[in-house]
Amino acid sequence: MAILITGGAGYIGSHTAAQLLAQGEEIVILDNFSNSKPEVLDAIRTLTGRDFPFYQADLLDEGQLEQVFQENAIHTVIHFAGLKAVGESVAKPLLYYHNNLTGTLNLCRAMERHGCFSLVFSSSATVYYLGCNTAPFREDFPLGSTNPYGMTKVYIEQILTDLAASDSRWRIALMRYFNPIGAHPSGLLGEDPNGIPNNLLPYIAKVALGELPCLKVYGDDYDTPDGTGIRDYIHVCDLAQGHICALDYLKDNPGAHPINLGSGKGYSVLEVADAFERASGVKIPRVIAPRRDGDIARSYADASLAKEILHWEARRGIDEMCRDAWNYTLLHRQQN
Ligand code: NAD
Ligand code: UD1
Numbered sequence: 127m128a129i130l131i132t133g134g135a136g137y138i139g140s141h142t143a144a145q146l147l148a149q150g151e152e153i154v155i156l157d158n159f160s161n162s163k164p165e166v167l168d169a170i171r172t173l174t175g176r177d178f179p180f181y182q183a184d185l186l187d188e189g190q191l192e193q194v195f196q197e198n199a200i201h202t203v204i205h206f207a208g209l210k211a212v213g214e215s216v217a218k219p220l221l222y223y224h225n226n227l228t229g230t231l232n233l234c235r236a237m238e239r240h241g242c243f244s245l246v247f248s249s250s251a252t253v254y255y256l257g258c259n260t261a262p263f264r265e266d267f268p269l270g271s272t273n274p275y276g277m278t279k280v281y282i283e284q285i286l287t288d289l290a291a292s293d294s295r296w297r298i299a300l301m302r303y304f305n306p307i308g309a310h311p312s313g314l315l316g317e318d319p320n321g322i323p324n325n326l327l328p329y330i331a332k333v334a335l336g337e338l339p340c341l342k343v344y345g346d347d348y349d350t351p352d353g354t355g356i357r358d359y360i361h362v363c364d365l366a367q368g369h370i371c372a373l374d375y376l377k378d379n380p381g382a383h384p385i386n387l388g389s390g391k392g393y394s395v396l397e398v399a400d401a402f403e404r405a406s407g408v409k410i411p412r413v414i415a416p417r418r419d420g421d422i423a424r425s426y427a428d429a430s431l432a433k434e435i436l437h438w439e440a441r442r443g444i445d446e447m448c449r450d451a452w453n454y455t456l457l458h459r460q461q462n
Contacts, residue, residue: 128152129373130200132185132233133207135162137317138248138306140170142204142366144315147174149370154198156191157207158184161320169314185229188236195240202244202376203237204369205230208278212252212420213324215275226278227285234289243295246372249283251304251358251388251425252276261356261392262428265302265384272420283384290382297376304358304388304427306365308447309454316454317362326357326398327448331455334408341410343395345417350424356392358426361442361450364389371436388427389440398444405448 129146133139134155140162146153147170155167155178167180179198183190185207194200208226209215215222230247237243254263256270269280283300290296307327309316322338323329332338346353368387375383393401399410433439 127199127201128154130154130156130194130198130203132156132203132205133162133248135159135164135166136206138303138362138365139204139206140166140315141310141362142206142369143178144170144173144310145363145366145370147176147178152178154179154181154194154200156181156183156185156194158182161209166315173310173312173314185232186225188232191232191236192239195236195242200237200240200242202246202373203233203242204246204373205233206248208248210275211324212273212275215278216273219274222274222278227281230282230285234286243293244297244373244376245286246299246301246369246376247282247286249279249300249302249384250276251302251386251427253279253283253302254425255420255422261424261426262390263386263425264428265386265431283382287382290380294380296382297380298382299372299376300382300384301368301372302384302386302427303365304360304386304425306362307359308361308363308442308450310363311450311453313453313457316451316458318458326395327359327402327451330399330402330410331451333410334402334406334452335455335459339411341399341412342415343412344415344421346414347417348423350394352394352396354395355421356394356424356426358388358390358392359398359444359447360387360389360440361447364440364442368432368436368438371432371438375436383435385432385436386427386429387432388429390427390429392424392426393444398448401444402448402452405445406452
């Protein structure tokens with residue numbers, strides 16, 4: 127019996143795969159490499175000393191999905207596969223709705239056909255980005271988003287909630303990630319976006335490498351202590367561990383369960399830039415730029431539910447997150 131990891135070659139999926147293998151679990155990875163590279167699979171094998179079946183397959187291809195379920199006894203799925211670039215989703219909403227929604231529907235249908243009813247889904251704190259919600263965000267807040275990417279998460283959560291209500295065999299965790307950053311301490315796994323990064327940490331890392339001239343701080347006139355946006359950053363290894371705790375929780379808990387995975391603590395853009403300077407020893411020049419469309423002033427979790435029901439909380443602080451991100455950046459640059 128094995129756990130299927132969709133999107134397991136990606137940033138969060140690869141860390142979760144490595145952690146599951148290290149804990150002795152059997153896994154199968156499925157990925158179409160639309161936003162990842164085959165080398166990641168070798169890194170997971172090197173790190174853990176273990177092998178696993180891999181399928182270069184697309185969730186939009188039902189035949190390929192069927193083959194994965196026929197050839198493996200899958201008891202649980204952790205579903206990371208999806209497109210996630212906010213700006214691209216605004217430009218290409220059909221691509222995002224098709225990939226993320228149809229991909230999830232195909233997956234759930236394949237699971238049902240094969241009697242597999244345990245699912246951990248990657249949602250996002252972006253489902254809280256509504257004018258009426260103020261941080262700390264709690265799981266029972268109303269949901270909505272400022273962009274098609276975020277709406278795919280809102281719609282998928284609704285579909286999975288309806289599914290769980292229709293059949294008590296379904297056990298589904300809706301994991302609302304805050305801002306995952308950092309890398310595996312070995313430096314073998316991490317985040318490596320193509321082109322100019324949209325997210326703060328990968329952007330700062332490129333500034334530290336000298337590949338970009340300076341950090342553009344998107345707005346210094348928010349209602350926050352230093353005027354810059356506040357986010358709840360969480361180490362990707364803590365996040366991976368949260369999934370493993372969710373697998374345990376689902377064993378005894380049917381239904382659909384939204385759960386925040388965040389630290390409950392917020393850092394401003396300037397505080398993160400300062401932490402990265404401490405970790406790297408490199409100065410990060412900054413310029414103030416206009417606010418970015420769709421951004422909000424503060425996003426951080428009420429992390430109490432995960433603590434109560436999963437017995438999980440984020441352990442690693444911002445300095446460790448920046449240290450591991452920098453370590454990965456340096457090692458990865460030297461390899462390329
Ligand atoms: P990622 O892009 O690194 O990983 C996603 C993986 O899914 C990639 O390897 C990609 O090739 C694969 N994929 C995409 N569509 C596919 C399809 N149709 N069939 C097969 N494979 C497909 O992203 P990540 O940062 O690891 O995020 C994982 C999940 O977590 C995503 O669903 C994302 O929306 C969600 N999430 C991420 C963040 C974040 O900041 N990284 C925050 C909140 C939620
Ligand atoms: C973004 C996405 C969100 C997604 C999340 C995690 C948008 C509008 N939102 O959120 O849907 O769930 O990533 O993947 O894109 N910043 C700068 N300069 C930069 C980059 C970022 O000042 O070059 C600031 C932002 O304004 C924000 C903070 O840094 O205040 C964090 O930004 P980012 O890493 O993009 O994450 P989110 O804005 O939380």
